[in-house]
Amino acid sequence: MARIEYKNNENGELLGVVTCSDMSEVLIPDFKPEKHDVFLRNTFVSEPDFCLWQVMGIEIEDRLVEINLNPMISPDSLGVFARKQKKRPSTILTSREIQLVEVEFGFQQDVFDGDNRKRNEKSSIALMPGEIHKKRPCAVLHCEDEKAQVIPLTTSVGTGKPHPKKMSVSEDSFSGLSNRYIAKESQLLLSMIQTVSVYRIFPMKNKQGKYSNDYSKHKLCREDKVALQKLLANTYAKKTFDELTNSNNLLHGLKQEKMKILRTSQDLKNTVVDLTEMNQTYRDTLLKLLTFIGEDVAKYEENLIEKANKLIE
Missing domain, CATH: 2.60.15 (ATP Synthase; domain 1)
Known part of the structure; x- marks a missing residue:
C-alpha cells in the first residue's frame, strides 16, 4: 500500500x-x-x-x-471563457490572425512502486517521454468546435545550423506582453504541430503580469506571420509552393512587360498629338500665306486632295 x-x-x-x-x-x-x-x-x-x-x-x-x-x-481556459461569454471558441481564435496563447500540455509523471521511483514508460494516461509537456506559448493556426491546431514555441534554441522546421519569433510579436516571453529567444516548432482541446488553452500574461482574455490583442507581427506562412507552405506543400512562386515570378514579369507596352503606347499617342498639332499649325500658316499672295485657297485644297487620291491609288 x-x-x-x-x-x-x-x-x-x-x-x-x-x-x-x-x-x-x-x-x-x-x-x-x-x-x-x-x-x-x-x-x-x-x-x-x-x-x-x-x-x-x-x-x-x-x-x-x-x-x-x-x-x-489561474485564469479561465478558453473553453470556459467562451462558454461564459456564450460564444464559440472559433469566434475568439480566428485563423487569419495567428494569435498567441499559452497551452497547458500537462506534465510527465514518474512511477512509484512503493520502493523505487522511476521514469514512466508504460502508463499512457500520462504524458510519455519525448512528448510536448508543461505550459508554454503557442501560435494558433486554426480553431474549430472544441479543438485548436497550435504550433508550440520553445526557448531551447541550440546552436549551429538553423533547423529547417524551426522559425525564430521576433520581439515585435510579444509587444504588450510580459518581459518573460522575451527573456530568451523563442522559436516555433513546426515539427510539433498539435491539436489540443480549447480547455487546455489560456491567455498570455500582459506587461503588468496579469492574464487578459483579449485573445485578439496578441498575435504574430506581420513580418513573422508572412515568414511562417511561407515556411509552412515550403515545408508541407513544397511542390505547390514552388509552383506558386514560379507563377508569381511570371506574373511579375508580365506586369513589367505590360507597363512597358503601356508606356510605349502613351509615348506614341503623345507623338500623334504633337504631329497633329504641328500639321494643323503648318496648314493654317500655308492657308494664310496663300490668302496673302492672292491664291485660290479652295482650288489649292482641291488640288491637294486630288494628289492625295492619286497617291492612294
Whole structure:
C-alpha cells in the first residue's frame, strides 16, 4: 500500500490524501528541483478557490509520498471563457490572425512502486517521454468546435545550423506582453504541430503580469506571420509552393512587360498629338500665306486632295 499526501507548502496544512492498495505502481509528479517548474490541477475541500498548484518538493519515505504545493492564480481556459461569454471558441481564435496563447500540455509523471521511483514508460494516461509537456506559448493556426491546431514555441534554441522546421519569433510579436516571453529567444516548432482541446488553452500574461482574455490583442507581427506562412507552405506543400512562386515570378514579369507596352503606347499617342498639332499649325500658316499672295485657297485644297487620291491609288 502507498499513501500520497498533498500539503500546503506555505503553512504545512494537509490538503488531501490518496491511499493506494493492491496496486503495484502509482503515478507521481516528475519533479526535480533542477528541472523546469511543475504544476498540477487539483481542487481541495479546504482551498476551493485554487485549482492550480506548483509542486515545490517531493519527499519519499518508505511507502509515503509527501507532495508540497503552493497555490497559484489561474485564469479561465478558453473553453470556459467562451462558454461564459456564450460564444464559440472559433469566434475568439480566428485563423487569419495567428494569435498567441499559452497551452497547458500537462506534465510527465514518474512511477512509484512503493520502493523505487522511476521514469514512466508504460502508463499512457500520462504524458510519455519525448512528448510536448508543461505550459508554454503557442501560435494558433486554426480553431474549430472544441479543438485548436497550435504550433508550440520553445526557448531551447541550440546552436549551429538553423533547423529547417524551426522559425525564430521576433520581439515585435510579444509587444504588450510580459518581459518573460522575451527573456530568451523563442522559436516555433513546426515539427510539433498539435491539436489540443480549447480547455487546455489560456491567455498570455500582459506587461503588468496579469492574464487578459483579449485573445485578439496578441498575435504574430506581420513580418513573422508572412515568414511562417511561407515556411509552412515550403515545408508541407513544397511542390505547390514552388509552383506558386514560379507563377508569381511570371506574373511579375508580365506586369513589367505590360507597363512597358503601356508606356510605349502613351509615348506614341503623345507623338500623334504633337504631329497633329504641328500639321494643323503648318496648314493654317500655308492657308494664310496663300490668302496673302492672292491664291485660290479652295482650288489649292482641291488640288491637294486630288494628289492625295492619286497617291492612294
